[in-house]
Amino acid sequence: MLSPVFLSLLVSAASATLYTPISTTCPSTSLVRAASGLSDNEEAYRVSRKAVADEALKAWLTSTDSGFGTAELPTVALTTSGGGYRSMLSGAGVIQGLDSRDSNVSTSGLFQALTYQAGLSGGSWLLTSISGNNYPTVSNLRDTLWEQALQDSLFDPGELWAAVNDIRIVDDIASKEAAGFDTTLTDPWGRLLGYQFYKQDDGGAGVTWSSVTTFSNFTSHAVPYPVITALGVKVWEGQCLPGPNATTYEFTPYEFGSWDSDVSAFTPTEYLGTSLKGGVPTSALCTTNYDNIGYITGTSSNLFSELCTDLPAPANSSTDVAATLEAVLDKIHE
Ligand SMILES: *[C@@H]1O[C@H](CO)[C@@H](O)[C@H](O)[C@H]1NC(C)=O
Ligand SMILES: *[C@@H]1O[C@H](CO)[C@@H](O)[C@H](O)[C@H]1NC(C)=O
Numbered sequence: 001m002l003s004p005v006f007l008s009l010l011v012s013a014a015s016a017t018l019y020t021p022i023s024t025t026c027p028s029t030s031l032v033r034a035a036s037g038l039s040d041n042e043e044a045y046r047v048s049r050k051a052v053a054d055e056a057l058k059a060w061l062t063s064t065d066s067g068f069g070t071a072e073l074p075t076v077a078l079t080t081s082g083g084g085y086r087s088m089l090s091g092a093g094v095i096q097g098l099d100s101r102d103s104n105v106s107t108s109g110l111f112q113a114l115t116y117q118a119g120l121s122g123g124s125w126l127l128t129s130i131s132g133n134n135y136p137t138v139s140n141l142r143d144t145l146w147e148q149a150l151q152d153s154l155f156d157p158g159e160l161w162a163a164v165n166d167i168r169i170v171d172d173i174a175s176k177e178a179a180g181f182d183t184t185l186t187d188p189w190g191r192l193l194g195y196q197f198y199k200q201d202d203g204g205a206g207v208t209w210s211s212v213t214t215f216s217n218f219t220s221h222a223v224p225y226p227v228i229t230a231l232g233v234k235v236w237e238g239q240c241l242p243g244p245n246a247t248t249y250e251f252t253p254y255e256f257g258s259w260d261s262d263v264s265a266f267t268p269t270e271y272l273g274t275s276l277k278g279g280v281p282t283s284a285l286c287t288t289n290y291d292n293i294g295y296i297t298g299t300s301s302n303l304f305s306e307l308c309t310d311l312p313a314p315a316n317s318s319t320d321v322a323a324t325l326e327a328v329l330d331k332i333h334e
């Protein structure tokens, strides 16, 4: 949580932004399920998508070598590792070479044959930039978004200073606090990432990860099912980075949770931010719009635990928020 002093000053001025979580009636369905298998939603998507992907794989195999058998086809998945911009950009090159819309080489067409696509950290920047913009080609993202955004990079503190002052992240964070939610460094981090990866207003401030299920290419099963992964950090045990046995969490547009034995449960992504006790909401009102797409990809790429990062205490004016953010990013650059 950011300093109470500066927050109380900001909160008085806060009005709801696109980023602000919303209180809404709870669904009648349960908000927690045991990790005993895929959710009904994911299973339905997987079956429909596999049928589409099989056709593409069949076509690719046949054109590659007419001798290939195509009677029984595997489920194909692709993931992009962590590694900041290096993994994001090398992963983008891979997708370009697999996407028949974007290349004409021997591997083109295999993107169309994927049933799942995953990404961690820098790999999740790539995944969410593709899915959060409704699956344009990598060339399109390069020309209409990344080329400029990466010049105004998080890795260039001079440019960043301008960005922090220009954009509305301070209001977004104050408004989330005013709505009753603790904020952490992952909030400004996710908002900054948003300006690099999403074309929508205010760097995707109003785009949620769960809303990808309403995008046309998702509803038509034209694209692989996206999975963002994140490693748990046991801060209560003094950890600053994920340990060797870290819990692997996944965020899909439908669910958040983990298959690992210490969690072994899932909750709907759409209702993240809802307060639960024993798996049941503590009030009649649940939360939506907490699962901002930049915030989720920021969670997957959060290499700084605020408990472990030595930062100046935020002072009590909103310009100092910018200074604090700059210090955070300087720290990341080290
Ligand atoms: C792709 O390349 C091959 C071989 O160079 C060529 O025959 C084919 O017409 C090309 N297809 C498209 C869609 O450009
Ligand atoms: C997504 O939909 C658009 C518009 O229908 C289409 O042009 C594009 O190729 C689709 N993307 C994929 C990956 O199928």
Ligand SMILES: *[C@@H]1O[C@H](CO)[C@@H](O)[C@H](O)[C@H]1NC(C)=O
Binding pocket: 244, 245
């Ligand atoms: C990792 O987890 C397994 C299973 O929970 C446990 O048996 C093992 O001791 C753990 N190892 C470490 C290094 O924590």
Ligand SMILES: *[C@@H]1O[C@H](CO)[C@@H](O)[C@H](O)[C@H]1NC(C)=O
Binding pocket: 315, 316
């Ligand atoms: C702002 O912080 C300074 C230093 O902590 C303190 O002396 C000052 O009274 C604070 N101002 C307000 C308006 O809270």
